[in-house]
Amino acid sequence: MSKVLVSDPIDQAGIDILSQVATVDVKTNLKPAELIEIIGEYDALMIRSGTRVTQEIIEASTQLKIIGRAGVGVDNVDVPAATRKGIVVVNSPEGNTIAAAEHALAMMLSLSRHIPDANASVKRGEWDRKTFVGAEVYKKTLGIVGLGKIGSHVAHVAKAMGMKLLAYDPFISTERAEQIGCQLVELDLLFQQADYITLHIPKTPETANLINAKTLAKMKPTTRIINCARGGIIDEAALAAAIKEGKIAGAALDVFDSEPLAESELRSLGKDIILTPHLGASTAEAQVNVAIDVAEQIRDVLLGLPARSAVNIPGLGPDILEELKPYMQLAETLGNLVGQLAGGRVETLNVKLQGDLATNKSQPLVVAALKGLLYQALRERVNYVNASIEAKERGIRVIETRDASARDYAGSLHLEATGTLGTHSVTGALLGDKEIHLTDVDGFPINVPPSKYMLFTLHRDMPGIIGKLGSLLGSFNVNIASMQVGRKIVRGDAVMALSIDDPLPDGILDEIKQVSGIRDAYTVTL
Ligand SMILES: NC(=O)C1=CN([C@@H]2O[C@H](COP(=O)(O)OP(=O)(O)OC[C@H]3O[C@@H](n4cnc5c(N)ncnc54)[C@H](O)[C@@H]3O)[C@@H](O)[C@H]2O)C=CC1
Numbered sequence: 001m002s003k004v005l006v007s008d009p010i011d012q013a014g015i016d017i018l019s020q021v022a023t024v025d026v027k028t029n030l031k032p033a034e035l036i037e038i039i040g041e042y043d044a045l046m047i048r049s050g051t052r053v054t055q056e057i058i059e060a061s062t063q064l065k066i067i068g069r070a071g072v073g074v075d076n077v078d079v080p081a082a083t084r085k086g087i088v089v090v091n092s093p094e095g096n097t098i099a100a101a102e103h104a105l106a107m108m109l110s111l112s113r114h115i116p117d118a119n120a121s122v123k124r125g126e127w128d129r130k131t132f133v134g135a136e137v138y139k140k141t142l143g144i145v146g147l148g149k150i151g152s153h154v155a156h157v158a159k160a161m162g163m164k165l166l167a168y169d170p171f172i173s174t175e176r177a178e179q180i181g182c183q184l185v186e187l188d189l190l191f192q193q194a195d196y197i198t199l200h201i202p203k204t205p206e207t208a209n210l211i212n213a214k215t216l217a218k219m220k221p222t223t224r225i226i227n228c229a230r231g232g233i234i235d236e237a238a239l240a241a242a243i244k245e246g247k248i249a250g251a252a253l254d255v256f257d258s259e260p261l262a263e264s265e266l267r268s269l270g271k272d273i274i275l276t277p278h279l280g281a282s283t284a285e286a287q288v289n290v291a292i293d294v295a296e297q298i299r300d301v302l303l304g305l306p307a308r309s310a311v312n313i314p315g316l317g318p319d320i321l322e323e324l325k326p327y328m329q330l331a332e333t334l335g336n337l338v339g340q341l342a343g344g345r346v347e348t349l350n351v352k353l354q355g356d357l358a359t360n361k362s363q364p365l366v367v368a369a370l371k372g373l374l375y376q377a378l379r380e381r382v383n384y385v386n387a388s389i390e391a392k393e394r395g396i397r398v399i400e401t402r403d404a405s406a407r408d409y410a411g412s413l414h415l416e417a418t419g420t421l422g423t424h425s426v427t428g429a430l431l432g433d434k435e436i437h438l439t440d441v442d443g444f445p446i447n448v449p450p451s452k453y454m455l456f457t458l459h460r461d462m463p464g465i466i467g468k469l470g471s472l473l474g475s476f477n478v479n480i481a482s483m484q485v486g487r488k489i490v491r492g493d494a495v496m497a498l499s500i501d502d503p504l505p506d507g508i509l510d511e512i513k514q515v516s517g518i519r520d521a522y523t524v525t526l
């Protein structure tokens with residue numbers, strides 16, 4: 001019989017499902033070394049946010065087939081390490097949506113009416129009606145950052161409370177925002193106008209410290225901020241200072257840079273701040289939902305069936321999966337790349353399956369390309385199951401074509417996306433021992449393996465331009481790992497693809513675009 005380790009508190013409904021097919025051990029509060037010691041015995045691991053599944057733990061496993069996260073965020077799992085070992089990672093993308101949205105709304109109202117402090121004062125035996133005069137949310141402006149599942153539900157309820165809704169989400173179309181009753185605006189305008197700001201975004205390099213001293217300075221002295229998304233999106237020291245100095249009115253936080261929250265200035269801000277210990281998903285209903293959702297997937301995978309919300313490996317039959325697996329990664333990488341070249345708000349994605357890939361069996365590659373395209377917006381929350389639905393909800397038109405006659409490589413994939421930065425295309429194939437290569441960018445032939453940080457330029461093919469770009473990057477201490485130029489005719493237009501060792505520091509892209517002969521420049525992180 002298979003063995004499942006449950007290392008965080010999980011609702012009994014989940015344990016009951018697992019027990020149908022496996023011996024279940026519930027061992028919570030394990031230290032990393034203890035988990036490493038015992039993980040070799042288990043076929044499946046079920047967690048919430050308390051267990052950090054590091055590369056070391058994954059490497060110590062010998063028969064682990066699946067890691068199930070009873071919740072949304074899989075940021076406590078080293079997903080790439082699991083993928084390398086062929087371990088499926090699943091989550092419950094929607095099981096706690098309502099719980100988290102309601103927590104954010106409860107935080108907004110509690111903060112406005114000082115409920116936690118008023119309650120504490122009555123319980124101390126006081127009757128103070130002056131200190132706790134609050135503010136109404138009716139007719140106030142709510143700025144929603146991140147209009148995904150939770151942000152949309154918050155919008156729905158806030159609208160019913162008579163609030164005016166502004167939203168910022170670079171991956172959502174204006175039409176979709178309007179359907180939800182929100183006006184899509186730029187972030188600065190939202191910061192300037194909102195009376196309440198609620199965050200519903202993943203923590204990514206782009207969103208880390210999004211609320212900082214500079215952005216706090218743009219807000220009104222009456223603004224209140226709610227964060228039930230992820231710690232680290234707010235610079236906590238800057239937030240504490242802004243509240244203390246009266247630059248904003250207050251904040252309600254459920255998540256923190258480091259959890260549990262240690263010594264912190266945030267604790268000393270009285271009624272202007274509410275702190276809860278990551279309770280967004282902690283409702284009886286959500287815990288039953290996520291436990292059942294994830295336990296069912298673990299049960300299915302242990303029975304050899306596909307998982308419905310796999311974050312990393314699709315739920316395909318083993319023979320198809322074996323054949324397509326290397327191409328799935330190619331499709332995801334190209335989707336991620338073309339999405340960034342086209343700008344966040346992609347309207348159309350053309351996927352052309354070429355050569356040996358021009359068959360019906362390759363259809364999952366279209367889904368993989370969409371998963372890659374949506375990665376910048378949804379991170380680990382996009383999977384092979386929800387990618388098409390998420391794309392549809394975002395108004396992305398997907399056009400799929402096949403060309404068996406394209407024979408430059410055995411099989412290749414051509415993606416073209418139209419977004420805020422115009423129309424861009426990339427082609428890729430697998431070379432040698434299945435290494436991914438970009439073979440074309442915007443119609444210019446190249447041959448480079450993609451790397452984590454890349455810079456692309458469209459320029460005139462003329463003497464000295466490569467040197468100028470190299471010196472400019474050197475002056476900012478940016479190290480070039482490799483560089484290749486693709487051109488169709490000598491001294492015509494050309495594309496340069498550079499792999500760089502680190503992300504491009506802020507502001508350099510604009511300087512690159514000023515270099516004479518360079519028409520455009522794009523930077524991507526893969
Ligand atoms: N406090 C808690 O217990 C819980 C917290 N969460 C967290 O709440 C957050 C939102 O979750 P969902 O709504 O389910 O996710 P979702 O994936 O449905 O929505 C996230 C939205 O953020 C947008 N986004 C991505 N990058 C952005 C950026 N740079 N600026 C603005 N928008 C951006 C995406 O386009 C997407 O629409 C996640 O961080 C999740 O981990 C979720 C459940 C419980």
Ligand SMILES: O=C(O)CCC(=O)C(=O)O
Pocket residue numbers: 048049070071072073074096278280281282
């Ligand atoms: O498991 C929990 O309580 C945390 C929920 C959460 O943050 C998530 O699902 O992303």
